[in-house]
Amino acid sequence: NAGVTQTPKFRVLKTGQSMTLLCAQDMNHEYMYWYRQDPGMGLRLIHYSVGEGTTAKGEVPDGYNVSRLKKQNFLLGLESAAPSQTSVYFCASSLPGQHTGELFFGEGSRLTVL
Amino acid sequence: GENVEQHPSTLSVQEGDSAVIKCTYSDSASNYFPWYKQELGKRPQLIIDIRSNVGEKKDQRIAVTLNKTAKHFSLHITETQPEDSAVYFCAAKLLQGAQKLVFGQGTRLTINP
Numbered sequence: 001n002a003g004v005t006q007t008p009k010f011r012v013l014k015t016g017q018s019m020t021l022l023c024a025q026d027m028n029h030e031y032m033y034w035y036r037q038d039p040g041m042g043l044r045l046i047h048y049s050v051g052e053g054t055t056a057k058g059e060v061p062d063g064y065n066v067s068r069l070k071k072q073n074f075l076l077g078l079e080s081a082a083p084s085q086t087s088v089y090f091c092a093s094s095l096p097g098q099h100t101g102e103l104f105f106g107e108g109s110r111l112t113v114l
Numbered sequence: 115g116e117n118v119e120q121h122p123s124t125l126s127v128q129e130g131d132s133a134v135i136k137c138t139y140s141d142s143a144s145n146y147f148p149w150y151k152q153e154l155g156k157r158p159q160l161i162i163d164i165r166s167n168v169g170e171k172k173d174q175r176i177a178v179t180l181n182k183t184a185k186h187f188s189l190h191i192t193e194t195q196p197e198d199s200a201v202y203f204c205a206a207k208l209l210q211g212a213q214k215l216v217f218g219q220g221t222r223l224t225i226n227p
Contacts, residue, residue: 035217040123042203042219043158058214090157101146101209105157 002026006091006106013081013113021076021109023091031094032074033058033103034066036087043090049074050096081113116141118206120218128226133191135221137204140185146209147180147187150217152201161202162189165209191223199225 004025013019023032033048035058045058049068063085065077074093078085088110092103117140127133139147148163164171164178164187171178175194180187187206191198204218 033215040219042120043217045214045216048214059216101148101163101207101215102160103148103150103158103215105159107157 004091004093004104004106006089006109008109009107010110011112013078013111015082015113017081018077018079019081019111020078021089021091021111023074023076023093023106025072025074025091025093025104027093027104028071029093029104030071030096032068033092033094034064034074034076035090035092036060037090037108038087046076046089078111081111083113085111086113087111116144116206116214116216118204118216118218120204120221122221123219124222124224126224126226127194129194129196131194133194133198133223135189135202135204135223136186137188137206137218138184138186139206139216141206141208142182142185143208144206146207147178148205148215149176149178149189150203150205152203152220154200158203194225196225196227199223 007022034046035043047066049055052071055066067075088108091106120137145166150158151161152158177190201220205215207213207215
């Protein structure tokens, strides 16, 4: 039981390049989330999904797109990376809110945009 | 939407002393308040949570208190140990439905030997 797995764990991009972060969970969770973590800013929600085929915007969605084609996977895309997107990205999953609010996080993906 | 403010941003205490981290939230409808601990280079992990139908919850050396009227909640760590050094995040949400968990800015706690 691996829990929540993120790939890649490290990536360096040049401004304007594109990339996709992959999140996979094996806990059969309905909800999945992408957060970014910056010093002094806490964890800010980028996008989230409440089920296969659904996505919704979080607090800081600009510059990112997501897809949830399969229940176990949640992809975060950067179409044209900018230095402001340098951050540590965390994926998380959870059961539907009425059961438990606990988020299970992946190990994080450190992205640097030059 | 919900907004969570967390203080202090850094906290340094002597080993064995107590540490208190405080948070305020803006949405009176929020009814679920978790605390996450993030050790250096690791993922955040839930350490304790409280729902709005109780005022206090304890788990060994950690406790959380909630004041719904003032919209405040706090994390208390007693008899601090070096392994308590980490960044702590508070958060708030409405548990029902697809509401989003909103985090505070984090508190870096350092335990000095």
